[in-house]
Amino acid sequence: MKHYDHIVIGAGVIGTSVAFHLSNLGARNVLVLDRATIGAGTTSQSSGILRTHYSVKENVELARKSWSVFNDFAAYLEDEEASCGLVKCGYMIVAGEGDKLEPLRAALNQQKEQGIPLEILNAQQAGELLPIAQFEDAALIGYEPEAGFADAYLTATSFARAARRRGVTIKENVTVNKLVIRDGKVSGVSTTAGDFTAQNVISTQNIWTPELAGWTGRELPVAPERHAVLALECREAPYTFSMPVFKDLASQGMLYYRSYGGNQMLVSEGVVGEKLNAADTEQGDIPMDYIVNVGTQVAERFTAYETAGIASSWTGVYDVTPDWNPVLGALPGVEGLILGYGFSGHGFKLSPTVGKVLAQSALGLLTDVSLLPYSIERFSTGALLTGKYGLGAVS
Structure with missing residues (x-):
């Protein structure tokens, strides 16, 4: 033994x-x-996705310390060949008029108090960073330049x-x-x-x-909970690596987006998913109703994606606490x-x-x-x- x-x-x-x-x-x-x-x-x-934006202040601290590691990953591991696949493109979060506006304002103020580099943007500034999106309904836009995504x-x-x-x-x-x-x-x-x-x-x-x-x-x-992720392709309005990760609190599903390379965007919901009876990492079915619903929300923010096609999709399982x-x-x-x-x-x-x-x-x-x-x-x-x-x- x-x-x-x-x-x-x-x-x-x-x-x-x-x-x-x-x-x-x-x-x-x-x-x-x-x-x-x-x-x-x-x-x-x-x-x-890598971000320090959280409305739970304790998570902000965990995320901030983690970001410093991702930002200098090979040196942290003392391995020059180590990689986390970091794409440093920033993180933008938007709320419209409604019940998410004041919570977002409070979370952004909290981040500032915790020393997170953060900017408040107007619609024009947001459009310059993410030109494939429209921001006519945006009541508050936060931008975190020190963020992005990795592997x-x-x-x-x-x-x-x-x-x-x-x-x-x-x-x-x-x-x-x-x-x-x-x-x-x-x-x-x-x-x-x-x-x-x-x-x-x-x-x-x-x-x-x-x-x-x-x-x-x-x-x-x-409890295990399954979530679907879609990769949409649109040659007319490619979501490039230089464009920020985007969180849309104004959408029904609180959608999040990021570049997926080439002409593709990755998109998924940020709400409660499909409850599973037992742990299961196998790929689940993605109902057509879900695809249509998410696609409709995407097109409201990214108008060129009204005719986008699905390049790929997968499901992931979260370990969810109360x-x-x-x-x-x-x-x-x-x-x-x-x-x-x-x-x-x-x-x-x-x-x-x-x-x-x-x-x-x-x-x-x-x-x-x-x-x-x-x-x-x-x-x-x-x-x-x-x-x-x-x-x-x-x-």
Whole structure:
């Protein structure tokens, strides 16, 4: 029976970030286990948007620290070949007259107070940055020049390589069947590749977190939820890499957009998706009604896309908590177990800092960002991290 000091369950972008940061903080006996391969689960389904805009102030801090990592990724990993695929194009968010206007104003003011580089634009300025869109209905436009998008799979594999170079063992295609707990303390895991002992386990199981709930006998609020992503093609009005990521709070689905290369735009909704009965990363059907509904909303903002075609599409699954924000830190009553789940669509953009603070927590160090607001106990105390825009992947 092989012993490790720390075992990380899950080799997505969060788990590999945890492994890298454990090793970077001095841990030398770390094992990562994944039921599939590095970054092959929900990480591979990410739209990759990077922003610090959140109406939950705690998330702004996680995102800001993470952005600094993405902005100098190879140097941070001390690997000149490492890449996160960063496209630094900015992030624009718009609200019209209505119930999203004052929440957006409050969130933008909050960002300013937290020191985020931010501009308030008029319609003309917005049109110069994103000339394929119209802004006649825009009542408030925020612009974050230090933002953009990147590649979640590249990020995860780069974190994994950097971790391996520091001595971390990563075992792929190994399923964890049980967390072993003795006298209220973690003592290891039982897997399809045998048993491994450890005094610390960091769970980044994502949509498979209900398995952990079964192993611990504890309630871990989370539900899998499927979301559809469309890539639309329009040769008359290409969405280029120089144009900012765009969030449209004025649209019914609070749509988000970004360039997808060539003549394509990537678009998806930022509202509650399809509830699933069990964890499932397989591709789901995208109903024609959904495509028509989203296409109609797109054409209202991007008029040339009224006749756009669908170049490709896919579905991704979020691990959603009741307040659409993650659970981070220790599970009270189970010594040696650290939780990192429930990212509800935010995981990739927060992954560098989340990985670091979970590693710090596992090592008993002071965390760069307080984990108290992200404690699982908030669901029983009522101190929820609910965003100002309602439920959905904006927070």
